[in-house]
Amino acid sequence: MDTLSITLSALADPTRRAILARLATGEASVSELAEPFDMSLVAVSKHLKVLEKAGLISKGREAQWRPCRLEPKPLRQVDDWLESYRQFWNDNLDRLESYAELLQKGGKNDPGN
Template sequence: MEQFGYEAQPQDLDAVFTALSDPTRRAILARLASGEASVGELAEPFEISQPAVSKHLKVLERAGLIERDIDRQRRPARLNGAPMAAAVRWLEEFRRFWSSSFDELDGLLEELKKAKPKGADDE
């Protein structure tokens, strides 16, 4: 039986999934997809403090999903998609598995339809 998800994975894959597990961090990433932003700009749509947003940014930065610069008095954050690619590759293994499983199920259902006795619908 073929096993999925057990081959050597990048060490930061756990950090990426941990970072993506929080809806606020996912929203921050979505915002950064349109361009860099400061902590204040990222905090605007949320009902949380700037220090709380900073904590989320640290998690994202440790996972490698964002990079931060020092621009005078602000530290703008920008998206770094490379670590996300490793997560997508890992998930892709399971997509192939489920696609294959559904194809097998479709084949089995077709066989069952063909094997159904002709008078079975009349009952």
């Protein structure tokens, strides 16, 4: 699989996105990250492995803890991919805006053509 697919499928899980959101506020150990969730520590550990394989997080080692931190690169790659479509949805928006203007000018009694 290509890296973008791996990244996107890692992101396609609410638990994993919540973990990333938590890590955006700073490093945390595996058990700290697991604490808010209603699932086993083992399950969270697996989610972390998925995130790690996607390069979205990295793990250090401090005694028996594995402090995790957010890595920006894959997210930036998603952003780059989206870039090609930004054009598209701006165009789309422009069209809507012109239509809105048209309605504005036409007034209530002229639904336009």
